[in-house]
Amino acid sequence: MTPRIRSTALLLGWALAAAIYSGSGLRLQAATLKLQAQLVWGTNDERSPDPKHKPVEAVVKEKLKELPLKWSNYFEINRKNVELSPSGTSKVELSEKCQLEVTSLGGSKLEVILLGKGKETLKRTQALPKGEMLVLGGNAPNATAWLVVLKRIE
């Protein structure tokens, strides 16, 4: 390696290191997780019997369509936003019988506990990067489905 190339590589390395170092401050500021939890009803009916129910937003519908689910329409029953500090826990009541307990485990890693009628039904730990979705679901009467959609906003 000639001295000129070595010097150039040296300067480039330090410049990038400085850029990364300055960026790490921003990384720390983005530690709070913003999530959105939705209780969704899946059906093949065109309309929900409850006029308060709105069709889910297009992005969510598109992602649900890509999953191996047979329903063609999805209606939002309830929606709650959640903000989680590092290592923080938040309990979200989506309906009288459906609650969600979300804990931040650092970074984008989450622990999600689904409570059905107040009883812990499922505990799941996974990373949920921005834009990704975790969908918990099950069968509902009349060949319909209930879904809990947890989406990372920030």
Place this chain on the structure above:
Amino acid sequence: MDWEAQLKLQAYLDGELPEAERRRLEATLAQGGQSSLLLAELRQTREALAGFEKEIQMPESREFFWSKIEREIRRQESPARVPAPVSWAARLRRLLVPASTVALLAIAGFLTIRNDGSSLLPGGTEMETALTDTGAFTYRDYSAGTTLVWLSYPAENEPDDDEDAVTLQ
């Protein structure tokens, strides 16, 4: 025949005896006996050794061979080289080159991590615990970034055993 007489015979054979002694010994040898027998044996031995002596052929000329030895002797006798003084810039460069390598590796490490702390590399840890007998199964769509966990847990009190409720393609 004593030891001294044997040595004299060897010296005679090598042509190293003084004239007077040589004549006396030749007179003794002319009488025969042990001295003449030993002399004959010594002659035979010398001839045999001379016949087997191999002549060494040098791969190079004598002058060249000795010139190599001479050069090696001069090299060993010459004073040890004193290292040239290293400038502070060169010393700094020597220090900074490995530091730069470490910095670049650190950059590569940072770039594989997203702003939210998750890695861009596959293989994140996922763990699931079914707390009740939910018969849960998980489907992961990596391209859409969506995870589906399906439970047989009913939403209402009445169980729904619709087997076709979910279809995996």
